[in-house]
Amino acid sequence: NAGVTQTPKFQVLKTGQSMTLQCAQDMNHEYMSWYRQDPGMGLRLIHYSVGAGITDQGEVPNGYNVSRSTTEDFPLRLLSAAPSQTSVYFCASSTDRNNEQFFGPGTRLTVL
């Protein structure tokens, strides 16, 4: 099993550009989530999904969109990148929200 995979590993955007961060898992997990991690602030939940077709907002959803058309994939879209979105983004999955989360390796995003 590859576990949770994320692409790309690094990305540099200009302000106003859009992009999609990819996340996939091969463990048949229903629960998937996106976090951002900034120095001194820990992981903050952006969006999460409890199954295909179901998504909800986390703590910091503004500027991000998600969709969950399959169990395996949970892409995160930045509609119009801003410097405040410079961060490291982690995708995670689990059998349900009460169990251990499996994290991907992260995407380091810089917005100029």
Next chain:
Amino acid sequence: SQKIEQNSEALNIQEGKTATLTCNYTNYSPAYLQWYRQDPGRGPVFLLLIRENEKEKRKERLKVTFDTTLKQSLFHITASQPADSATYLCALEPDSWGKLQFGAGTQVVVTP
């Protein structure tokens, strides 16, 4: 709002000693609390989950306690080794809506 506090200062400890980390929370009574390890440039890795009706849980050299009266969890690494050097994160679900919230983490440095 729910607040999770972990020591922001790095914990420097000599090999063989016990490292003790604290995780304090306010404004809610979570049903469980999780601990993760994060190495530089990598995603967090799950270590332990302790439920509100469990006072203590152990896994190899790791021990976690959960005091719901004090609203505190303690994380112990016994017989610490340089390989234990990492940042340790606590996480809990402040409500029933699946939004796992993380503390900022405490860095542990174990010197030979």
